[in-house]
Amino acid sequence: MKLLIVEDEIRLADTLGQIMREQKYTVDLVYDGESGLDYALMESYDVIILDVMLPKINGFEVVKRLRQAKNATPVLLLTARDETRDKIEGLDYGADDYMTKPFVPEELLARVRALSRRQGEVILNELCFEDLVLKLDTYTLHGKNKSIRLGFKEFEILKLLMSNPGMVFPKESILTKVWGSESDAEDNNVEAYISFLRKKFNYLGSIVTIGTVRKVGYHLEGLHDS
Amino acid sequence: MKLLIVEDEIRLADTLGQIMREQKYTVDLVYDGESGLDYALMESYDVIILDVMLPKINGFEVVKRLRQAKNATPVLLLTARDETRDKIEGLDYGADDYMTKPFVPEELLARVRALSRRQGEVILNELCFEDLVLKLDTYTLHGKNKSIRLGFKEFEILKLLMSNPGMVFPKESILTKVWGSESDAEDNNVEAYISFLRKKFNYLGSIVTIGTVRKVGYHLEGLHDS
DNA sequence: AAGTTTTTTCAGACTGTTTTAAGCTTTGTC
DNA sequence: GACAAAGCTTAAAACAGTCTGAAAAAACTT
Numbered sequence: 165m166k167l168l169i170v171e172d173e174i175r176l177a178d179t180l181g182q183i184m185r186e187q188k189y190t191v192d193l194v195y196d197g198e199s200g201l202d203y204a205l206m207e208s209y210d211v212i213i214l215d216v217m218l219p220k221i222n223g224f225e226v227v228k229r230l231r232q233a234k235n236a237t238p239v240l241l242l243t244a245r246d247e248t249r250d251k252i253e254g255l256d257y258g259a260d261d262y263m264t265k266p267f268v269p270e271e272l273l274a275r276v277r278a279l280s281r282r283q284g285e286v287i288l289n290e291l292c293f294e295d296l297v298l299k300l301d302t303y304t305l306h307g308k309n310k311s312i313r314l315g316f317k318e319f320e321i322l323k324l325l326m327s328n329p330g331m332v333f334p335k336e337s338i339l340t341k342v343w344g345s346e347s348d349a350e351d352n353n354v355e356a357y358i359s360f361l362r363k364k365f366n367y368l369g370s371i372v373t374i375g376t377v378r379k380v381g382y383h384l385e386g387l388h389d390s
Numbered sequence: 391m392k393l394l395i396v397e398d399e400i401r402l403a404d405t406l407g408q409i410m411r412e413q414k415y416t417v418d419l420v421y422d423g424e425s426g427l428d429y430a431l432m433e434s435y436d437v438i439i440l441d442v443m444l445p446k447i448n449g450f451e452v453v454k455r456l457r458q459a460k461n462a463t464p465v466l467l468l469t470a471r472d473e474t475r476d477k478i479e480g481l482d483y484g485a486d487d488y489m490t491k492p493f494v495p496e497e498l499l500a501r502v503r504a505l506s507r508r509q510g511e512v513i514l515n516e517l518c519f520e521d522l523v524l525k526l527d528t529y530t531l532h533g534k535n536k537s538i539r540l541g542f543k544e545f546e547i548l549k550l551l552m553s554n555p556g557m558v559f560p561k562e563s564i565l566t567k568v569w570g571s572e573s574d575a576e577d578n579n580v581e582a583y584i585s586f587l588r589k590k591f592n593y594l595g596s597i598v599t600i601g602t603v604r605k606v607g608y609h610l611e612g613l614h615d616s
Numbered sequence: 617a618a619g620t621t622t623t624t625t626c627a628g629a630c631t632g633t634t635t636t637a638a639g640c641t642t643t644g645t646c
Numbered sequence: 647g648a649c650a651a652a653g654c655t656t657a658a659a660a661c662a663g664t665c666t667g668a669a670a671a672a673a674c675t676t
Contacts, residue, residue: 264490315622332527337412345405351663353624359666377529378632378663379542541633578653579635585655604643604652 165280166190168207170200170226171215171242180213183269184276197221204230209237210280213272214259216243227259232301238279240272291326294372294386296365298326307368314364317342321357325374325384334381358382391506392416392433396426396452397441397468406439409495410502414515414526423447430456435463436506439498440485442469453485464505466498517552520598520612522591524552533594540590543568547583551600551610560607584608 167189171177174195181191192207194200197218204212204226212230216223227239241262261275291298297306303319304311314322320342324333335354343349362374375385393415397403400421407417418433420426423444430438430452438456442449453465467488487501517524523532529545530537540548546568550559561580569575588600601611 317623330528332529334408334412336408340405340408349624352626352665355664356624356666358664363666375528376664380529383528543634575635578637581653582635582655584653589655602653 166192166207166209167276168192168194168200168203168209168212170194170197170203170212170218170223172196172218173215180272183272187273189276195219197223197226201226201229204237205233205235211276212237212239213276214239214241216241240275240279291323293326293329293384294370296326296368296370296372298322305364305368307365307370310368312364312368315360317357318360318364321354322361325382329384329386332377332381332383336381338381354382392418392435393502394418394420394426394429394433394435394438396420396423396429396438396444396449398422398444399441406498409498413499415502421445423449423452427452427455430463431459431461437502438463438465439502440465440467442467466501466505517549519552519555519610520596522552522594522596522598524548531590531594533591533596536594538590538594541586543583544586544590547580548587551608555610555612558603558607558609562607564607580608 165188167184169177169180169184169191171180171193172195177193177195181193184191192203192209194203198220200212200214200218201221214223214226218226221229223241223243227241230237230239238260241259243262243264260279263272263275290300295308298304298314298319299306300323302313303316304313305322321338324338324341335351338354339347339349339351343353358374358376365372365374371387373385375383377383391414393410395403395406395410395417397406397419398421403419403421407419410417415436418429418435420429424446426438426440426444427447429435440449440452444452447455449467449469453467456463456465464486467485469488469490486505489498489501515526517526521534524530524540524545525532526549528539529542530539531548547564550564550567561577564580565573565575565577569579584600584602591598591600597613599611601609603609
């Protein structure tokens, strides 16, 4: 089991290294974002522990570039900031977990274990369902022989639906996930976008359908029951 | 999987409820410590999510009394204060975990999963009885070789019946659980929906039957007598 | 600043759900 | 077996949730 720790506070970095080595991990220690990224791309690690506030390149940026380079190593972000926004931002960029400083070693160990267990899973840069492919980096939806660009909201909604094909997503939850929990957008906004999406599915000639569950929400349907 | 959420910030409470319901938990929401304690003692929950700052009785006190009453339900404390002292106080009173606000849903989910895992149960997203399967996420009822979509009320009633196959549910209790205690719906409404359901069972060719217990209510019957 | 795309808003058409009510069937009692 | 009470079934009306096109508003591009 090989770990990369990227942390600029030398004291903390060393402590972490020590803790993890005790647990029989092989540890590489690095003190800034740039080296972090280099190491991460060069070697193959089981988990990367990454501070957010880093010299040269910050943690978010590191994850982002790592993912752009199609590297799927699980990343655990360390953030001193207790802001929800930051946490979410990190996860959006492709981090797998985060932890707020200060923390207890036990928690860190538990999270690292959890992340390394996940190895098998791949972070794909596209979502597929039946004859549709949603490219996450270009915001485009590809059908059998055509493709089309999606607007931001369309994209986010479809990404949600495709993240768990078949599962019903309540309108409420689409609203909070796509518009944010602060927003005062209404159900009809979701309905309008669902309508746009259906039109585009149709244009692509896809067999996929967006099913309505009355009083609840929407879900993708492929070639099966009603 | 049944959750109790005790949180006085209505917005937050609702969001939490929504998040958890999405994950197929059954959620009871309550907005002050006193009701929290009542509910906790009355029903059997898998996990209780409990805010610390609460009207009437605070979270610590709720845990304390709960434990005094020999109730061992896992409790996850929500604390706005970031003081280690508070955390420890909560844990001393018998809470099983704590989380500092604000937090990201993922973290909450992870912790609730961790707490409920002790019970060893699995979150099922379908209910089965004999040859019927009720899919909770798509509101569909599947028979041996056909399936059919259920309306909201039909679904709720059947979910209730299937949650405890064989048990007799009084019409009264179906009314309050499905229509709500405010409603002035009458027995005949239940009767009408039972009729709809029987028709659908029939369409699916199921061996399952809805039995009537005169002057009381209904229950599922499989391959045996009444 | 004009043009383009995305997002929101609105209203009317539409659809499936829920209620209601009346007639019919079953069950239990005398 | 007759009667009343409880339960069943159905059709139709009332209702509520959903869809969609059009247009206004907002956000980007050029």
